[in-house]
Amino acid sequence: MPARRRARARIRAGGRALATAALAIGLAAGGVTTSDPAAAAASASPAVVDLGVADALALLDAGSTTSVELTRAYLARIAAYDDRGADGPGLQAVITTNPDALATAATLDAERAAGTIRGPLHGVPIVVKDNHATADMPTTAGSAALRDYRTTTDSTAVARLRAAGAIILAKTNMSEFAWHGTYTLSSARGRTANPYDRSWSASGSSGGTAAAVAAAYAPAGLGTDSCGSILGPAAHQSLVGFRPTMGLTSTAGILPLSPRQDVSGPMTTTVADAALLTEVLAGRDPADPLTEIANQQATDAYVSRLSTTALAGKRIGWVRWDIPEDPERPGLAETTALMEQAVRDLEAQGAEVVEVPLTQEFVEETLQSGGWRDMRPAIDRFLRETPATWSARVAARTEPADVLSFADVMADRPSALTDGDIAYFLGHEDVPNPEYEKSIAEQDAGKAAMDAFFVEQGIDALAMPTSATSATPTWAGTTFCDIGANTGIPTISVPAGFTSTGAPVGLELAAPRSRDGDLLAMAYAYEQATRHRVAPGTTPELASAATGPVDPADGTAATTDDGAAAPADPAPQALGAVRTAGIGVNTLAENLAIAAGLAVIGGIVVAAGLLRRRRLTA
Numbered sequence: 001m002p003a004r005r006r007a008r009a010r011i012r013a014g015g016r017a018l019a020t021a022a023l024a025i026g027l028a029a030g031g032v033t034t035s036d037p038a039a040a041a042a043s044a045s046p047a048v049v050d051l052g053v054a055d056a057l058a059l060l061d062a063g064s065t066t067s068v069e070l071t072r073a074y075l076a077r078i079a080a081y082d083d084r085g086a087d088g089p090g091l092q093a094v095i096t097t098n099p100d101a102l103a104t105a106a107t108l109d110a111e112r113a114a115g116t117i118r119g120p121l122h123g124v125p126i127v128v129k130d131n132h133a134t135a136d137m138p139t140t141a142g143s144a145a146l147r148d149y150r151t152t153t154d155s156t157a158v159a160r161l162r163a164a165g166a167i168i169l170a171k172t173n174m175s176e177f178a179w180h181g182t183y184t185l186s187s188a189r190g191r192t193a194n195p196y197d198r199s200w201s202a203s204g205s206s207g208g209t210a211a212a213v214a215a216a217y218a219p220a221g222l223g224t225d226s227c228g229s230i231l232g233p234a235a236h237q238s239l240v241g242f243r244p245t246m247g248l249t250s251t252a253g254i255l256p257l258s259p260r261q262d263v264s265g266p267m268t269t270t271v272a273d274a275a276l277l278t279e280v281l282a283g284r285d286p287a288d289p290l291t292e293i294a295n296q297q298a299t300d301a302y303v304s305r306l307s308t309t310a311l312a313g314k315r316i317g318w319v320r321w322d323i324p325e326d327p328e329r330p331g332l333a334e335t336t337a338l339m340e341q342a343v344r345d346l347e348a349q350g351a352e353v354v355e356v357p358l359t360q361e362f363v364e365e366t367l368q369s370g371g372w373r374d375m376r377p378a379i380d381r382f383l384r385e386t387p388a389t390w391s392a393r394v395a396a397r398t399e400p401a402d403v404l405s406f407a408d409v410m411a412d413r414p415s416a417l418t419d420g421d422i423a424y425f426l427g428h429e430d431v432p433n434p435e436y437e438k439s440i441a442e443q444d445a446g447k448a449a450m451d452a453f454f455v456e457q458g459i460d461a462l463a464m465p466t467s468a469t470s471a472t473p474t475w476a477g478t479t480f481c482d483i484g485a486n487t488g489i490p491t492i493s494v495p496a497g498f499t500s501t502g503a504p505v506g507l508e509l510a511a512p513r514s515r516d517g518d519l520l521a522m523a524y525a526y527e528q529a530t531r532h533r534v535a536p537g538t539t540p541e542l543a544s545a546a547t548g549p550v551d552p553a554d555g556t557a558a559t560t561d562d563g564a565a566a567p568a569d570p571a572p573q574a575l576g577a578v579r580t581a582g583i584g585v586n587t588l589a590e591n592l593a594i595a596a597g598l599a600v601i602g603g604i605v606v607a608a609g610l611l612r613r614r615r616l617t618a
Contacts, residue, residue, distance in 0.1 A: 045069065045072065045073040045076060045542060046059065046064075046065040046069055046070060046073055047541055048070070048073050048074060048077070048216045048219070048541070049216045049535050049539075049540065049541045050216070050269070050535050051216065051219055052219050052220070052268065052269045052270045052272075052273045053121070053124055053219045053220050053268065053270075053273040053276060053277070054270070054272055054273060054276065055219070056070060056123075056124050056219050057120075057121075057122075057123075057124060060112065060122070060123050060124075066105070066109045066123075067105035067106075067108045067109050067112075067123035067124075067125075067167065068102060068105045068106050068109055070105070070123070070124070070125055071101050071102050071105040071125050071167060071169065072102065073542075074125050074169055074216070074217055074218055075097065075101065075102075075169070076542055077215065077216060077217050077539070077542060078094055078097060078170065078212075078217050080542060081195075081215055081217075081539050082094050082217075088198060089193055089198055090193070091192060091193050091195055091198070091202075091211050091212075091215055091539070092173060092189050092190045092191060092192050092193060092208075093172055093173055093192050093202070093207075093208045093209075093211035093212040093215065093217065094127070094170045094171070094172055094173065094189075094208065094212060094217065095130050095140055095142075095170075095171050095172065095173050095186075095188050095189045095208070096130070096137045096138060096140075096170060096171045097169065097170045098136060098137055098167075098168055098169055098170060098171075099136075099137075100136055101125070101167055101168075101169050101170075104167050104168075105123065105125075105167055108122060108123040108165060108167065109123065117165065118163065118164065118165035119163060119164030119165045119280070120164050120165070120276060120279070120280060121161065121164040121165045121166040121276075121277075121280060122164070122165030122166075123165060123167065124165070124166055124167065124219065124220075125166070125167045125169040125218045125219070126161055126166045126167065126168060126169060126218055126219075126220055126221060126222070127168075127169050127170045127171070127172050127209055127212045127213070127217060127218040127220075127221040127222075128157075128158060128161075128168060128170075128171060128172065128209070128221060128222040129171070129172050129174050129206050129208065129209050129221070129222055129223050129224055130142060130171040130172055130173065130174055130188070130208070131174060131177075131178060131224060131254050131255040131256075132154075132155045132157055132158050132171075132222060132224075132253065132254050132264070133151040133153065133154055133155040133158065133253040133254065133255070133386065134151070134154055134155070134158055134168060134171065135150070135151060135152055135153055135154050136168075137150075137168075137171055138150055138171070139151055139171070139255060139388075140171070140186075140188040141174065141176065141177050141178070141255045142173065142174045142175060142176035142177060142178075142186030142187065142188050142189070142416065143176055143177065143186070143187055143188055143409055143415065144186075144187035144188050144412075144414060144415070145187075145391075145394050145409045145410075145412035145413075145415070146188070146390065146394075146409060147188060147391070148389075148390055148391040148394075149388055149389075149390045149391075149394075149404075150388055150389050150390075151253070151386055151387065151388045152387040152388065153253065153387070154253060155250075155251075155252060155253025155254050155264075156250035156251075156252040156253055156285045156287060156288065157222060157249060157250060157251075157253070157254065157264045157281055158222075158253070159253075160280055160281055160283075161222075161277075161280060161281075164280045166280075169217070169218050170212070170217065170218070172206075172208030172209040172211075172212050172221060173186055173188070173189040173190075173192045173207065173208030173211075174186060174204070174205050174206060174207070174208050174209075175204040175205035175207070175229075175416075176188075176415060176416040176417050177255075177257060177375075177379065177406075177417065177425075178204075178205040178224060178226060178229060178257040179205065179257065179417060179421060179425075180204045180205060181203070181204050181205055181226075181227060181228045181229055181232060181477055181478065181481070182201065182203060182204055182232070182474075182475045182476055182477035183201040183202070183203065183204050183207065183474065183475065183476065184201070184202050184203070184204040184205060184206075184207025184208055184211075184233070185204075185416045186416050187413075187414045187415050187416045189208070192207045192208050192211050193211065194207075194211065194236060194237060194471055194476065195211055195214050195215040195237065195536035195538050195539050196214070196236075196237060196238070196471075196502055196503065196504060196536045196537075196538070197471070197501075197502065197503070197538070198538060199473050200236070200471040200472060200473060200476065200503070201236070201471050201472065201473060201474060201475055201476035202233060202236065202237065202476065203228075203232040203233040203235070203236045203237070203471070203476035203477065203478075204229060204232070204233065204476075205224070205226075205229040205257075206223030206224060206225070206229045206230055206233045206241075206267065207233045209221035209222060209223045209233070209267050210223070210233030210234055210236070210237045210239055210241070210267055211233075211237060213237075213239055213267050213268065213269065214237040214238060214239055214535070214536055214539075215536060215538075215539040216535065216539065219268070219269065219273065220266060220267065220268040220269075220273050220274075220277055221266070221267045221268075222264060222265070222266060222267070222277075222281075223241065223264070223265060223266075223267045224251075224254060224257075224262055224263065224264050224265075225241075225243040225262070225263050225264075225265060225485065226257045226258055226261040226262050226263075226485060227261060227369070227478075227481040227482060227485035227486070228477060228478035228481030228485065230242065230243050230263075230265050230267060230493075231243060231466050231478055231481065231484075231491060231492075231493040231506070231508060232466065232467060232476065232477055232478040232481070232493075233267070233476075234267055234466075234493045234506060235466035235467055235478070235493045235495075235504065235505065235506025235508075236467065236470075236471045236476040236503070236504055236506070237504060237536075238495045238498075238504035238506075238532070238533045238534065238535075238536075239267055239268065239269060239493075239495070239533075240266075240267070240268050240269065240270060240271050240273070240274045240492065240493065240494055240495070240523070240527070241265070241266075241267050241274075241492065241493045241506075242265045242266050242267075242268075242274045242278060242490070242491075242492045242520070243263050243265050243484055243485070243490065243491045243492070244263060244265050244278060244281075244282065244490050244516050245293060245297075245488060245489065245490045245513055245514050245515075245516050246263050246290060246293070246488030247288075247290035247291050247292065247293035247294060247488070248263075248278075248282050248291070248293065248294050248297075248299070248490075248514075248516060249263065249264045249265060249278070249281040249282055249291075249294075250264070250281075250283075250285035250287065250288040250291050251263070251264055251288055251290075252285055252287035252288040253287070253386070255379065255382050256375075256378040256379060256382055257375055257378070257379075258369075258370060258372050258374055258375050258378065259374060259378050260369070260370030260374060260440065260443065261369060261370060261372075261485055261486070263485075264281065265278070265281075266278060266281070269533060270527065270533075271306070271492075271494065271520060271523045271524040271527045272303065272306055272524065274492070274520065275302035275303045275305075275306055275520045275524070276302075276303050278299075278302050278516065278520070279299060279300055279301075279302050279303060282294055282299035282302075282516075283299050293513075293514060296514045297514050297515075297516060297517060298517065301517060302516065302517050302520050305517045305518075305520070305521050306520065306521050306524040307521055307524070307525065308349075308524070308525050308528050308529070309349075309350070309525065310518075310521035310522050310524060310525040311346060311349035311350050311351040311522050311525040311526065312349065312350030312351070313350060313351075314350070314351045314352070314460040314461065314522060315351070315352045315354065315458060315459045315460050316346055316351045316352065316353045316354070316459060316460065316461050316462070316463050316509075317353075317354060317355075317356035317358065317457055317459040317461070317462045317463070318343060318353050318354065318355045318356065318462075318463050318464070319356065319358045319462055319463065319464035319480060319483075320355055320464075321359070321360050321468075321479070322360075323468045323469075323479070326469070328472065328475070329469040329470075329472065329475060330469060330470055330472065330499075330501075331469045331470030331499045331501075331503055331505075332468055332469050334470070334499040334500060334505075335465055335467070335468055335469060335470065335499065335505050336465075336468070338465075338496050338497045338499075338505050339464075339465050339496070339505075339507070341496075341497070342463070342496050342507045342526075342530075343463070345526060345529055345530050346463065346526060348529065349525050349526065349529050351522075353463065354457075354459070356453075356457050356459065356462070358453065358462065358483070363480075363482050363483060364482070366445075366446050366449050367446040367449070367450060367482055367483060367486045367487055368439065368442040368443045368445075368446045368486060369439075369443060369482065369485070369486045370436075370439050370440055370443050371435075371436070371439035371443075373428055373429075373431070373435060373436045373439055374428065374431050374436060375425055375428055376406050376425045376426055376427075376428040377428060377429075377430050377431050379406045379425075380405045380406055383403075383404040383405060383406070383409075384403055384404070384405070388404075390404060393412065394408060394409070394412050397411045397412055406425060406426070407426060410422050410425075410426070443486060446486055446487055447486075447487045447488060447513075450483070450487040450489060451487075451512065451513060454512045460511065460515075460518065460522070461509050461510060461511045461518075461519065461522055462483065462508075462509065462510040462511075463507065463508070463509050463510075464479070464480050464483075464507075464508050464510075465479060465480075465496075465505065465506070465507065465508065466478055466479070466480075466493040466505075466506035466507065466508040467479050467505075467506065470499050470501070470503035470504075470505065471503050471504075478508075480508060483510060484510050487513075488513060489510055489511065489512060489513050490510065490511050490513070490514075490515065490516045490519050491508060491509065491510040491511075491519075492508070492509050492510075492519055492520070492523045493506040493507065493508050494506060494507050494509070494523050494526055494527050494532075495507075495527070495530075495532040495533040496530070496532055497530075497532045498532075498534070507526065509522060509523055509526075
């Protein structure tokens with residue numbers, strides 16, 4: 001049996017055994033021991049593994065399920081797989097579940113029955129990265145100090161999802177303040193595991209959303225990307241991750257990392273679902289001046305433009321770098337072989353693939369970022385200007401008492417950020433300043449150079465591996481994130497197969513600025529021709545034997561005295577509010593152990609002098 005088929009069979013059979021070495025560096029967070037996954041299933045739960053957004057909508061439209069049933073099923077999966085269980089560490093992908101999720105689902109079901117449809121996502125549960133402000137749940141950005149931080153309004157992205165009828169099911173774990181792009185570790189939730197092998201990194205910083213969608217906690221989710229934070233987690237968990245043209249989607253109400261880099265975008269199991277969510281998210285927002293660029297394209301036609309023939313006649317520039325073998329980052333040879341197959345697949349769909357001179361030197365010297373010099377000022381501005389409440393404990397540290405700052409948050413330890421990370425954030429001067437203005441000018445020049453490159457080469461898109469190597473316990477990054485993140489062009493990662501160890505591999509495509517529709521269409525044509533995605537084997541479908549509502553106290557199905565399943569609760573209560581109280585969250589000692597292990601094995605970015613490019617390549 002060829003290696004590629006063996007890998008896919010291995011995933012379907014249940015994935016690799018949990019690595020005991022992972023526990024030695026604190027990869028398994030302490031938490032409540034959950035019941036057997038089968039016992040956590042909700043009543044007559046619909047099958048949700050491999051259920052995408054379009055599939056869920058089709059079931060709802062046909063009357064084959066309800067939003068309440070879907071929501072119960074997803075909450076049951078979170079209860080079964082997210083905390084530590086008898087089979088080892090949980091995924092720790094979710095920080096907070098929405099206490100109003102089932103009530104919202106019931107309302108949407110009633111509206112559907114009455115013939116009222118709010119929008120294209122009516123009744124579909126969605127998870128969002130926990131830097132997106134939500135008025136009904138805390139927004140932690142992964143910080144334990146912000147567990148009680150509640151904004152009075154939603155981010156624009158969340159508001160648009162709700163207006164389209166989506167149920168905001170849960171807030172997902174993230175690298176604290178979105179800083180690390182090769183793993184997801186926070187003081188609010190601990191370390192997120194990769195459902196394809198729980199010893200592997202889930203990548204970052206949107207690792208929680210990726211793990212949640214891959215494990216079918218929801219059919220889709222939102223991430224943010226400053227350099228690889230959507231594409232990396234998507235690639236390493238066999239998902240579609242789309243980073244739109246910068247400014248196509250609003251970042252208003254998102255706790256920032258670097259406003260010159262940040263983008264909000266969808267993470268899904270299919271390109272069609274990514275296109276649908278992009279239609280919902282895209283468009284001008286008066287609260288975000290960068291969204292003026294959204295007027296340059298038809299933001300309501302991404303789905304209608306999808307076509308299996310979209311690659312025909314396209315000229316694709318292949319980006320090839322000489323990446324050395326590294327025993328600590330396996331999978332280079334197998335990823336290279338999969339990329340060679342991807343080139344053949346693109347050509348089979350009618351594309352002309354040519355190698356282009358987009359060298360590593362050109363990217364590093366010309367395609368500059370904003371220097372990451374606006375992080376602390378941007379976070380302080382968000383905390384200062386966003387109406388919100390926070391805990392009295394944190395408030396006691398603030399000066400003045402009614403203004404919260406990044407320094408205040410860091411004073412309330414623990415934090416998953418290292419002392420070096422914190423010092424780097426705090427060392428940034430207020431903007432504007434001469435050094436910052438210089439970095440912005442350099443970045444703008446790089447954007448112009450990237451725009452010119454597409455024209456000079458006569459290409460419709462670029463293609464490359466999302467990551468040239470596969471996931472390890474301490475690393476799952478990206479190789480080419482600077483190309484899209486530093487220039488603002490749209491990029492997408494699509495599943496491209498698996499290594500012999502079962503590690504997912506992604507193909508990255510990039511298009512000229514504001515050509516998002518073309519990019520989604522080309523990605524769709526590749527996806528439909530190859531269909532590489534296989535759901536992880538460590539989070540299989542739950543047994544549907546349990547027929548009662550989920551008990552919010554322990555995540556198990558409610559039963560009567562004789563052991564039979566309890567009847568459905570006419571006013572069901574949502575599961576999971578307890579998670580915000582710290583259940584299943586690492587202790588300070590465990591977080592310190594994790595951070596120490598990652599620093600030793602992965603290298604400390606600050607000490608290595610790689611702050612300009614915080615996402616380690618290859």
